[in-house]
Amino acid sequence: MLKKLFSKSSKKDDQAEAKLAEEHTDKSQGLEDNVEKETPAGLFARLRQGLAKTRAGFVDRIGQVLSGRSIDDQLFDELEEILIQADVGVTTTLELVERIRRRVEAERITEGGVIKELLKTEITELLSRDHQPLRLPEHTPAAFMVVGVNGVGKTTTIGKLAYRFRQNQAKVVLGAADTFRAAAVDQLRVWANRTGADLIAHQEGADPSAVAFDSVAAAKARKAEVLIIDTAGRLHTKTNLMAELGKVYRVAAKELGRELDEVLLVVDATTGQNALSQAKLFSASVPLTGIVLTKLDGTAKGGIILALANELKLPVKLIGVGEQLWDLQDFDPASFTNALFT
Amino acid sequence: MPFSNLTNRLQDTFRKLRARGKLTEKDVDAALREVRLALLEADVNYLVVKDFIAKVKERAVGHQVLESLSPGQQVIKIVHEELTSLMGGTQSKINLASKPPTVIMMVGLQGSGKTTTSGKLALHFKSRGHRPLLVAADIYRPAAIKQLMVVGEQVKVPVFSMGETNPVDIAKAAAAHARAHGNDIVIIDTAGRLHIDAELMQELAEIKNTVNPHEILLIVDSMTGQEAVNVASSFDQQLGVDGVILTKLDGDARGGAALSIKSVTGKPIKFAAMSEKMDGLEVFYPDRMASRILGMGDVLSLIEKAEAAFDEQKARELTEKMRRDEFTLEDFREQLAQIKKMGPLDQLLGMIPGMGRLNQMRDLAVDDSHLKRIEAIINSMTGEERRNPDIIGGSRKRRIAAGSGTSVQDVNRLLKQFNQTRQMMRQFSELEKRGRKGKFNLFR
Numbered sequence: 001m002l003k004k005l006f007s008k009s010s011k012k013d014d015q016a017e018a019k020l021a022e023e024h025t026d027k028s029q030g031l032e033d034n035v036e037k038e039t040p041a042g043l044f045a046r047l048r049q050g051l052a053k054t055r056a057g058f059v060d061r062i063g064q065v066l067s068g069r070s071i072d073d074q075l076f077d078e079l080e081e082i083l084i085q086a087d088v089g090v091t092t093t094l095e096l097v098e099r100i101r102r103r104v105e106a107e108r109i110t111e112g113g114v115i116k117e118l119l120k121t122e123i124t125e126l127l128s129r130d131h132q133p134l135r136l137p138e139h140t141p142a143a144f145m146v147v148g149v150n151g152v153g154k155t156t157t158i159g160k161l162a163y164r165f166r167q168n169q170a171k172v173v174l175g176a177a178d179t180f181r182a183a184a185v186d187q188l189r190v191w192a193n194r195t196g197a198d199l200i201a202h203q204e205g206a207d208p209s210a211v212a213f214d215s216v217a218a219a220k221a222r223k224a225e226v227l228i229i230d231t232a233g234r235l236h237t238k239t240n241l242m243a244e245l246g247k248v249y250r251v252a253a254k255e256l257g258r259e260l261d262e263v264l265l266v267v268d269a270t271t272g273q274n275a276l277s278q279a280k281l282f283s284a285s286v287p288l289t290g291i292v293l294t295k296l297d298g299t300a301k302g303g304i305i306l307a308l309a310n311e312l313k314l315p316v317k318l319i320g321v322g323e324q325l326w327d328l329q330d331f332d333p334a335s336f337t338n339a340l341f342t
Numbered sequence: 343m344p345f346s347n348l349t350n351r352l353q354d355t356f357r358k359l360r361a362r363g364k365l366t367e368k369d370v371d372a373a374l375r376e377v378r379l380a381l382l383e384a385d386v387n388y389l390v391v392k393d394f395i396a397k398v399k400e401r402a403v404g405h406q407v408l409e410s411l412s413p414g415q416q417v418i419k420i421v422h423e424e425l426t427s428l429m430g431g432t433q434s435k436i437n438l439a440s441k442p443p444t445v446i447m448m449v450g451l452q453g454s455g456k457t458t459t460s461g462k463l464a465l466h467f468k469s470r471g472h473r474p475l476l477v478a479a480d481i482y483r484p485a486a487i488k489q490l491m492v493v494g495e496q497v498k499v500p501v502f503s504m505g506e507t508n509p510v511d512i513a514k515a516a517a518a519h520a521r522a523h524g525n526d527i528v529i530i531d532t533a534g535r536l537h538i539d540a541e542l543m544q545e546l547a548e549i550k551n552t553v554n555p556h557e558i559l560l561i562v563d564s565m566t567g568q569e570a571v572n573v574a575s576s577f578d579q580q581l582g583v584d585g586v587i588l589t590k591l592d593g594d595a596r597g598g599a600a601l602s603i604k605s606v607t608g609k610p611i612k613f614a615a616m617s618e619k620m621d622g623l624e625v626f627y628p629d630r631m632a633s634r635i636l637g638m639g640d641v642l643s644l645i646e647k648a649e650a651a652f653d654e655q656k657a658r659e660l661t662e663k664m665r666r667d668e669f670t671l672e673d674f675r676e677q678l679a680q681i682k683k684m685g686p687l688d689q690l691l692g693m694i695p696g697m698g699r700l701n702q703m704r705d706l707a708v709d710d711s712h713l714k715r716i717e718a719i720i721n722s723m724t725g726e727e728r729r730n731p732d733i734i735g736g737s738r739k740r741r742i743a744a745g746s747g748t749s750v751q752d753v754n755r756l757l758k759q760f761n762q763t764r765q766m767m768r769q770f771s772e773l774e775k776r777g778r779k780g781k782f783n784l785f786r
Binding site: 085 | 379382383384385387388451452453454455457483484485486488489490491492493496536563565566567568569570573590592593598599618711
């Protein structure tokens with residue numbers, strides 16, 4: 001049953017949309033009565049809707065710049081400008097524009113409108129390069145840990161993840177290892193109650209490693225299928241806090257008897273180039289396996305997703321495109337670019 | 343260390359400039375290209391960067407600059423001045439109402455740090471003799487009210503809450519409560535939102551129209567990218583913002599948001615928030631921040647902190663003791679306590695000129711736990727041992743190590759350091775005696 005939840009189309013063509021829909025039909029069989037039924041097209045529609053701002057601020061602007069134009073240096077400069085303004089970052093922008101420039105020369109393209117298609121292909125290619133779906137272990141519990149700086153939406157992400165597993169009747173244990181921020185445990189408890197997951201928590205100010213240990217032990221003892229450990233938000237520059245995080249991971253992995261299946265870095269989509277630094281420094285302390293990009297619906301930018309894929313080879317696994325429980329979606333490069341460009 | 347990356351970039355660029363005697367327009371262009379890249383990578387808004395570069399170039403490529411004796415210095419000066427004016431010229435403060443209570447509304451995107459910053463702001467006012475009241479008006483995020491309660495308890499400021507009722511009613515009742523209870527400052531913590539959310543924006547507008555706040559402060563995460571400007575303008579257009587608080591400045595975000603917001607929206611940055619501790623709120627000084635960006639160090643802040651923390655009387659006593667060679671471990675501990683009072687070490691280091699330039703400093707983990715360990719060791723000694731460390735033998739060392747949770751090696755290291763320090767002081771005072779100059783004063 002879990003397998004279906006994780007299984008993800010890796011096709012990089014337009015059929016991904018259909019695949020998504022298909023997969024969703026599988027999933028909806030497990031839906032509880034009180035949850036609004038979605039049409040197969042629902043997921044893609046939501047994705048499109050969630051990306052509406054980004055599309056307006058990014059793709060539509062590109063369209064305006066390109067339409068009816070002949071290709072010259074000025075045009076490439078403007079393309080560069082739009083990409084940088086979308087938080088794509090200087091390095092990745094220059095690389096992307098250079099690739100397109102070369103293709104334009106090689107293929108003797110003269111009409112500006114074609115560049116939009118080229119850009120779409122390049123972006124899909126870039127995002128697919130190291131893409132990996134959320135990992136599915138053969139064994140239970142599937143063990144996840146969620147890390148990130150303060151205020152990116154870690155706890156909410158966990159709530160939505162728990163919801164999605166609970167939809168499939170999977171037994172879920174949440175470990176409240178954010179023992180630092182005021183009321184963080186309460187926030188996670190609300191999510192546990194809402195989704196019907198078990199919560200393992202200690203007192204505020206308790207040792208997070210001890211919570212992680214107990215969560216793993218409980219998940220094993222209760223034969224849970226999924227374990228998700230929440231951690232306190234921390235700035236990646238705080239050496240002691242990062243060392244603490246490393247310990248939380250090691251303690252959890254040791255009790256689990258293997259590496260955790262996913263260590264997800266949650267990044268707020270409004271973040272600029274600092275996201276790169278976050279990813280680098282977090283992966284120095286814990287073996288990051290992927291990125292969750294949250295709040296994509298709230299920003300016209302989100303170009304940081306390209307910089308992350310290009311410079312760090314860290315796959316984006318999940319994206320948050322809305323505030324509803326089901327608005328945390330598997331990231332699929334093809335449907336993402338489709339939603340962005342259409 | 344805020345802006346450290348931008349600082350490093352600019353310093354690299356200007357080191358090349360400084361090495362030359364005179365500047366040509368080509369030199370300035372090359373340098374400004376680097377500045378442009380650095381600013382863009384720092385998430386400074388694209389249009390702001392464009393403007394900025396044009397302005398600096400206009401001023402830099404003039405006869406005056408080119409023919410002056412140190413053209414490199416002059417370019418730095420121009421960049422610094424322009425950066426300062428970009429961030430808002432001189433600092434601006436919170437407007438207090440002539441007739442209390444002053445009502446402050448905290449608004450911002452989700453996760454920008456509103457609740458924590460509300461607590462910090464409350465403490466800021468409390469330590470200046472005010473009687474603030476915190477108001478829990480975020481009824482949406484799970485446990486947000488509880489979080490504000492905990493924060494309120496930490497800073498010992500009362501929290502007004504009515505549970506999950508209509509935020510507009512809460513705000514109205516809170517203002518009445520403040521008047522009745524003599525609170526002269528009311529800080530309303532509102533729900534975080536995505537700024538596209540028309541419904542929640544409407545709610546904010548209603549709160550605003552109901553309580554007529556004297557200040558609406560927008561909380562902005564310093565890690566925000568190009569979007570920062572849009573966030574600020576959209577809040578400003580729909581609500582009217584009086585000022586900005588920039589948060590999470592203790593990370594390594596280059597904080598381009600700070601550079602952009604004021605110049606695009608005209609709204610001043612009033613505070614800079616750093617650290618998760620409640621006293622981590624500082625008045626935002628644009629000129630100092632510009633210095634920090636350029637690697638000139640935030641000397642003014644450092645001096646102010648030192649003045650606040652150091653007891654002059656004690657410093658004088660200490661000097662006297664050193665002169666008479668009576669410096670003991672007790673005095674050593676006293677010194678440590680004073681350094682600790684100045685704030686977290688890594689922040690202090692960031693303010694020292696030139697520190698930003700040292701590459702190895704970036705990776706150096708300066709952490710306060712080292713100081714704590716030293717303090718623990720000294721605390722585990724008897725009074726006699728502190729005054730006369732020479733009597734500490736193997737058995738005493740083992741006891742001290744066990745008592746402080748450290749190892750005998752740690753104790754040895756501390757004693758060795760202490761002896762070295764004492765020796766150095768002895769040399770100083772001998773020098774001083776020989777030179778008969780009473781001016782050698784390490785601590786002043």
